[in-house]
Structure formats: structure tokens, C-alpha cells
Amino acid sequence: MSAVLLTGAGSGIGAATALRLERSGHRVFAAVHDPHDGEILAKQSSDALSVHQVDVTNAESVxxxxxxxxxxxxxxxxxxxxxxxxxxxxxxxxxxxxxSLRHQLDVNVVGTVAVTQLALPLLRRGTPGRVVFVGSMGGLVSVQLAGAYHASKYAVEAIADAWRQELAPDGIAVSLVEPGPVSTPLWAKAIQTLDRLPASDRYAERVDAFRESLRKASKNGASPHKVAETIEHALTSAHPRTRYPIGAAAVVVPKIRRLIPDRLFDKAAQRVTS
Incomplete structure (x- = not known):
């Protein structure tokens, strides 16, 4: 039985992955931020999954x-x-x-590094372990009104690349999962951040349109179980890939982005987000 530490296990991709790994015979240390989410997760799982509360932005908690x-x-x-x-x-x-920007980077970037840093001695204790980062297509392509989120996911891309090189001599494989839109509670929470912004005539129409695009992403996004399946592959494959784009958009859009001029892409992005 392999032992896996997984953060963000309270909902969405994290919860789906925690349960999938537990049901596949892994021992899962499921880290959640909200105790209530942890209670729900515990009721769906066996003793092979233990729930641990953590705030990844707090060093003592990590x-x-x-x-x-x-x-x-x-x-x-x-x-x-x-x-x-x-x-x-x-x-x-x-x-x-x-x-808000500081919190975005603290959770998605600094917290990710903090957890991985402290876990590395445990990964080196037995056979060489593996590290998986859940990034996003949003770490390869940016659109308006989501600059803070994109900044955090671009950073995860860089961190995964650097750590893959740094840990290779130890035999620790590093993989980056890059989903397109996934149906998770993240979108509803993002809408809440929009709703808390100060009123602005300059941005009002675009904010309203972006709010609707987030609702569509929440409704029409891929299943988090698809991402969980991919994460399991990254953990169990004899030869894990360095990157796992998930969904047609995650494969096609970054390739198109690299081929077309900035201003042409900007116009296309504006049609999608406004």
C-alpha cells in the first residue's frame, strides 16, 4: 500500500482524487481547509483515508x-x-x-511550495517518491479579469519545471497536471470575489459577462473524476509524464496561443470573456 499526502481534499478535484486513491488501495492523508468538508469526506471513505485540517498559508499549520x-x-x-x-x-x-492578490499567491504558490518542502524528507525515506502539482490551462494562457489566478498558475508551471530538474538526481519524479475548465466549487468562489469588488462603470459590463462565463464553466466543465484519473496515472505509471493536459481546450488553446500574434489573441479572448 503506497502512502499519499494530498492537499485540497475538501472538494472538487481534491476530494475526487482522495476517494479514488483510497478505493484503489492507497493510504491517503487527505488535507482539508474546512473541517466540515473533512467530515463529509471521512463519511465516504474507509480507515485507509485520514483527514487532516491545514491552512497552507500558515507555516505552523503546515x-x-x-x-x-x-x-x-x-x-x-x-x-x-x-x-x-x-x-x-x-x-x-x-x-x-x-x-486578495497576496492571498491568491499565498494559497496557490507559496502554500504549495511550503507543503512540498517539508514533505521531501518523507519522500526520500523509502523508495524515491513522486510529486504532482495541479496547475491549469490558465498557467499557459491568460485572459482579462483573471490576472491574479493566471499569475499563480504560471508560477506553478515554473516551480514544477524547476523542481523536476532539482529532484531528478534523487529519482523523485515531478508531474504537472494541466486541466481545462473543470466543474468544481472554485468557480462559485471566484464569482464571490467578483461580487465583492467596488463598483466601476469602466468594468461593469465586462465583469457581468465574465461572471456569466464562470457560471458556464462551473456547469459545463469536465468532471473532477477525469482529473483524478489522470493524477492516479501520474502516481502509478512506471514512466510518468512531465505534463498532463486534460481536455481538448487544454491541448489546443495553448498551441494556438503560441502561433498567433498577441493582439489577435487579445481580440479572440475578449469575445470569450466579454
Whole structure:
């Protein structure tokens, strides 16, 4: 039985992945932010899955999480870390409170690094472990009104690339999962950040249109179970890929973006987000 630490397990991709891994015979340390989400997850799983509350933006909380996992493992090493925890902050950069930008980067970027750093000694304890980062198509292509979110996912791309090179001598494989739109609670939370923005005639129409596009993404996005299936492949394949784009949009749009001029892409993006 392999042992996997997974953040963001309270809902969406994280919950789907935690349950899939547990039902496939893995021992899962499921880290959640909301205790209520943890209670729901625990009721759906067996004793092979343990729930741990963590705030990835709080250093003491992250240290406590790793200490709990370390104590539970004993002599056993950790086989994998899966970084799913993330949030989506939406809104024009001009109107976005700086604290919102800081929180976006703290959760999606700094928190991801903090968890992985402290987990590395556990990954080295046994056979070389694996690290999986859940990025996004939004880490390859940017559109208006989601600059903070895109910045965080571009950063995850860079971090995954750097860590893949740094950990290769230890035999630790690093994979990056890049989904297109997925039907998760992230979109509803992003809409809430839009609703809290100060009123602005300059952006009002675009914000309204973007709010509707987020609702469509929540309704029509891919199933989080598809992403969970891909994460499991990254953890169990004898030869895991470095990148796993998920969905036609995640495959096609970044390729098109690299081929067309900036201003032409800007016009296409405006039609989608306004």
C-alpha cells in the first residue's frame, strides 16, 4: 500500500482524487481547509483515508500537518505528494485589493511550495517518491479579469519545471497536471470575489459577462473524476509524464496561443470573456 499526502481534499478535484486513491488501495492523508468538508469526506471513505485540517498559508499549520503524517508513517516513507489546494480570485487588476492578490499567491504558490518542502524528507525515506502539482490551462494562457489566478498558475508551471530538474538526481519524479475548465466549487468562489469588488462603470459590463462565463464553466466543465484519473496515472505509471493536459481546450488553446500574434489573441479572448 503506497502512502499519499494530498492537499485540497475538501472538494472538487481534491476530494475526487482522495476517494479514488483510497478505493484503489492507497493510504491517503487527505488535507482539508474546512473541517466540515473533512467530515463529509471521512463519511465516504474507509480507515485507509485520514483527514487532516491545514491552512497552507500558515507555516505552523503546515508543519503540524507534516508532523502528523510523519508520526503516522513511522518507519515507512511517503510515496507521493499531490498539491491540489488552490483558490481562484477574479476581477480587473486595477480594482483587485492587494490583499486578495497576496492571498491568491499565498494559497496557490507559496502554500504549495511550503507543503512540498517539508514533505521531501518523507519522500526520500523509502523508495524515491513522486510529486504532482495541479496547475491549469490558465498557467499557459491568460485572459482579462483573471490576472491574479493566471499569475499563480504560471508560477506553478515554473516551480514544477524547476523542481523536476532539482529532484531528478534523487529519482523523485515531478508531474504537472494541466486541466481545462473543470466543474468544481472554485468557480462559485471566484464569482464571490467578483461580487465583492467596488463598483466601476469602466468594468461593469465586462465583469457581468465574465461572471456569466464562470457560471458556464462551473456547469459545463469536465468532471473532477477525469482529473483524478489522470493524477492516479501520474502516481502509478512506471514512466510518468512531465505534463498532463486534460481536455481538448487544454491541448489546443495553448498551441494556438503560441502561433498567433498577441493582439489577435487579445481580440479572440475578449469575445470569450466579454
Amino acid at each position: 508543519r503540524a500537518l507534516i508532523a502528523e503524517v510523519d508520526a503516522a508513517l513511522g518507519e515507512q516513507g511517503l510515496d507521493a505528494v499531490v498539491n491540489v489546494a488552490g483558490e481562484g480570485v477574479a476581477g480587473p487588476l486595477e480594482l483587485l485589493p492587494i490583499d
